[in-house]
Amino acid sequence: MAVIYKKLGEIADISSGGTPKRTNPAYWKNGNIPWVKISDIKGKYLEKTEEFITEEGLNNSSAKLFKKGTLLYTIFATIGECAILNIDASTNQAIAGINVKSEKVLNEYLYYFLKSIKNTVVNTGRGVAQNNINLSILKNIDVPLPEIEVQNRIINLLNKSNELVKKCKAQIEALDQLTQSVFLEMFGDPYKNPKNWPVGTIKDITLKTQYGTSKKASENKGKYPILRMGNITYNGFLDFNDMKYIDLDDSEAEKYLVHKGDLLFNRTNSKELVGKTAVYREELPMAYAGYLVKLVPNEKANSEFISGFLNSKYGKTLLYSMAKNIVGMANINAEELKRIKIYIPPRDLQDKFASIISNILERRELLNKGLKLLEENYNSLMQRAFKGELFTEEKVSNL
Structure with missing residues (x-):
């Protein structure tokens, strides 16, 4: 029996949200929606x-109240x-x-x-100043509708695969938290400096800085x-996806x-993201763009320690407070950056910290490789499931 296809607009009611006027505090203050x-x-x-918005904000805007169980789609x-x-x-109008x-x-x-057709939908929305799709495009998406029993089989399989991905991500997140825990254990809270390390500025531990x-x-x-x-993540790592290339002469x-x-x-970035910091750990050099600053430490510090400081809760709060909005x-x-005050522990203790971080990163790299395989498997299962390659109604009826 062939699978039936229906337009999304035939099987679901679809509407977008809206944003109450920000200038009217009655729409936002003490809101509970x-x-x-x-x-x-x-x-x-x-x-x-x-x-949250208020009842008044909901009633005087294009915002709508969606019930529990509603699917949200950007x-x-x-x-x-x-x-x-x-x-x-x-929701807002996006x-x-x-x-x-x-x-x-x-x-x-x-x-x-x-989820399985995200790339197709994204490509549909490209080519305009701001990527978008209208509700008409959404309503005209063809949805395969096998029997409910087959749908349940697909859900159970993808739930299990997705759970493996989530567990692996949680392990990576735990290692990231371990990095911060090790920093605080070895050097103490930067705000309180409980170990009474000498205090200087980042300039005191810097050999040179250079804009990209x-x-x-x-x-x-x-x-x-x-x-x-x-390419710099918020939690202090380098992401080598979406790379571009450049030629540089010797100078x-x-x-x-x-x-x-x-x-x-x-x-330079949005206020929330300005100050992202990462150590470059690759063997081969790369170029870096103008919104980045390269900092080379002197003999008093290593980059792992400075990165740990700037990526700490204290460091993130400090950088957020320093950021100046410009257009x-x-x-x-x-x-x-160089005027930021920083405690300066002994270099040998910093090097010990760097060695521990290196071991953590090795474990993180192994988990990332495992995560990549799990995500590839999850995405493959999604594609095969909706092409009818995993379960057929004939197979289900014979189980």
């Missing part, structure tokens, strides 16, 4: 939001993220609410199907990969290449 933004969507189920800027509401909530009205489709099945190159990079041509602000290479053991600092972006320049 959860209001979902794209940044709130972080997993399969959504249970909390950063912001349609503007960041396209194709989805989650199932575990609470009643409203998110559509999908309420299944057909008894022939299960919510979780539709969730996984929409402003040369235009290419998608695939150039001698050197170039690191940009998006430029001397200034604009980062080498193993150097520190990279993101001097929609925030900035901390190299001189301001």
